[in-house]
Amino acid sequence: MDIYEALYTTRAMRRLRPDQIPLDVQARILDAAIRAPSEPDGRRFLLVDDPDLRRQLGALYLAVWEQFVDPGKIPPEFARAFRSGDHLARHFAEVPLLLLGFGQGSGGGSIYPALQSAMLAARADGVGSTLPTFLSFRQDEVLELLDVPPDEGWRMVACVPLGYPTGKWGVAARRPVHEVTFRNRWGTPPGFEVPEPLWQPKDEDGVGSAGSQSGKDVVR
Numbered sequence: 580m581d582i583y584e585a586l587y588t589t590r591a592m593r594r595l596r597p598d599q600i601p602l603d604v605q606a607r608i609l610d611a612a613i614r615a616p617s618e619p620d621g622r623r624f625l626l627v628d629d630p631d632l633r634r635q636l637g638a639l640y641l642a643v644w645e646q647f648v649d650p651g652k653i654p655p656e657f658a659r660a661f662r663s664g665d666h667l668a669r670h671f672a673e674v675p676l677l678l679l680g681f682g683q684g685s686g687g688g689s690i691y692p693a694l695q696s697a698m699l700a701a702r703a704d705g706v707g708s709t710l711p712t713f714l715s716f717r718q719d720e721v722l723e724l725l726d727v728p729p730d731e732g733w734r735m736v737a738c739v740p741l742g743y744p745t746g747k748w749g750v751a752a753r754r755p756v757h758e759v760t761f762r763n764r765w766g767t768p769p770g771f772e773v774p775e776p777l778w779q780p781k782d783e784d785g786v787g788s789a790g791s792q793s794g795k796d797v798v799r
């Protein structure tokens with residue numbers, strides 16, 4: 580897969596089928612993940628496919644979701660994300676594979692790039708993912724449930740649900756780059772504008788044959 584296709588279409592996929600992810604696919608995802616920038620030995624990964632553990636983690640996730648997300652206070656522009664997040668929270672135990680990322684100390688510095696690489700590698704294999712951090716609010720229970728040694732300083736940073744998606748891949752919607760990027764000093768425009776994503780799928784029904792279009796069509 581073209582790297583730009585993976586970068587542009589690795590968006591949150593929270594509606595996942597229960598089908599198992601083959602071990603060779605899991606191996607590819609993890610082997611790509613560990614290539615990401617790292618502090619020395621500062622991260623660990625834990626794959627959870629045991630149904631009982633998934634059920635227990637799912638119960639914890641739903642409790643945090645209901646604690647922090649008030650359905651009555653969702654702005655209209657987040658309604659879709661809310662529905663998808665709510666679906667994940669209520670079907671967490673059905674997600675076939677959970678990839679938990681651990682870091683040491685207070686920062687998750689080493690684990691985030693690795694999880695992003697895992698998500699990109701998963702995308703290349705047609706496996707959907709999201710980057711939920713909510714479970715980390717139930718840190719002690721998660722560590723105990725998964726037999727994480729309590730005296731080595733490991734902290735669960737995020738729990739990435741992995742599975743084959745029910746929906747279609749698409750380009751993630753974001754505020755355009757020139758609205759979130761400055762040059763030299765805060766508030767100074769970067770000198771280019773990118774009104775539309777520079778990579779677009781060419782297939783009629785989604786993503787596919789488009790090659791990299793990086794560098795084209797930048798409005799200066």
Ligand SMILES: Cc1cc2nc3c(=O)[nH]c(=O)nc-3n(C[C@H](O)[C@H](O)[C@H](O)COP(=O)(O)O)c2cc1C
Binds near residue numbers: 664709710714751752
């Ligand atoms: C630091 C961080 C924490 C996140 N935590 C959660 C989470 O707890 N639950 C969740 O469903 N998504 C979580 N997300 C995923 C984003 O919410 C997701 O990217 C957003 O909904 C945009 O969706 P899109 O990529 O499809 O555009 C998190 C993302 C980041 C970067």
